Amino acid sequence: MAGTDHTKTTEPALKGLTTPAVILVEPQLGENIGMAARAMLNCGLTDLRLVAPRDGWPNKDALAASAGAVQVIEAAQVFETTTEAVADLNFVLATTARHRDMTTRIVTPHQAAAEIHAVLGEGENRAGILFGREAKGLKNDDVTQADAIVMVPVNPGFSSLNLAQAVFAVCHEWYLAAIDEQEPSGLAIPKETRPASKDELNGMLKHLGDELEDAGFFHVEGKRPVMERNLRNMFQRANLTEQEIRTLRGVISSLTRTHEKK
């Protein structure tokens, strides 16, 4: 194909619409980061976040491969951990090529697009899509940060997608839904609250983890990381609101504090 606007960058096409962030976790080749940035801007997206890019940042190869998506490359933010990269987001999707042995909802890019639009259509919410590093994909610990898994349906006999290709496959569905001005559908949230940020969810999980640590729960079970991941998966899946996080923290405090008085 190859467009006629090879080096032209203009304002994002979708003014007024809140757009999701693209988070590349431990990307290896600068060239792939650049091609991913190009794919993002093809789809009207500009919020690029990098978690621990192998070759550091900025990266000349990334700029060269972006084919003019300079605004995306220059505004990219770098984080040390996935947790930090998603801290301000209310809704996170993880893109994976294979099934995980986890109880997590799986959606197609088409469904993912509808859900992102539904979440972003409500007030101040922010959403993001995680992509793993080349060849290995996301670690389970990254996937557990997500509300759902996106799987791009591909030939099961040859399922390895180029990183930028995966970014395009997911983001393009978002773009198609955006220009279609589809009616949002999805979770109905009461007006007086909003989806919890990942930071709030993590705070509650840490509260619970610390109390369970005190209670010897992990010692008995003998496998804290697995158990913590299981707990995270459950609460992640519930799409908790900020109000519900506060309720749960009240529950945890109540269960522990009162018994301490006995």
Added chain:
Amino acid sequence: MAGTDHTKTTEPALKGLTTPAVILVEPQLGENIGMAARAMLNCGLTDLRLVAPRDGWPNKDALAASAGAVQVIEAAQVFETTTEAVADLNFVLATTARHRDMTTRIVTPHQAAAEIHAVLGEGENRAGILFGREAKGLKNDDVTQADAIVMVPVNPGFSSLNLAQAVFAVCHEWYLAAIDEQEPSGLAIPKETRPASKDELNGMLKHLGDELEDAGFFHVEGKRPVMERNLRNMFQRANLTEQEIRTLRGVISSLTRTHEKK
């Protein structure tokens, strides 16, 4: 993303289905040809045709960039002209990034996929999709070989798609139509467990409610029914498995029992 089958190539996923050809007209970089071949095989396509590739054929860069799509690269046919390359085809689409000053029907990749399937479903028909060279796209003489134009909807302010990206965008719609939403979607549940019954969910909620009653939680809040409903909503939404219900009961017992001992 990055699959687990990085170098694995197997038989096409869609046995019995006639698949369209992908025709790259005057491609310049071997790397782009290789990435296009990879994108094709991701979508179950294997019939690659090259019209006058700039750097000749075979091309080592193409093989390297194909990431294991060797069967596509090795079976590629080379032609001198577009006319020869499409000679045996009954239905041809031309992918372009911009409007042509021609009276030609324009379709989206989604519509193109439906038309290709309709044509290929009838007897001995063959179909193909044309892609132009990098930066310049197809010449008008190439486009006139086609029954219709495919345009991938992208950000009008940054519409230059990487060649392999364009190949993927069009071919993937064909693949999605081919598998016809047979891909599993929904909650992935590990084999060793199953969704909890309502009875199990209610048992856990009663356990939690009783402990909170003891802890004075509802008294403080002053509105037990509302609070119980809120808690039920959260856990209901999480689609818990039977195993997770047991984990949660362990959590409740652990938080209360240990503190009773203090």
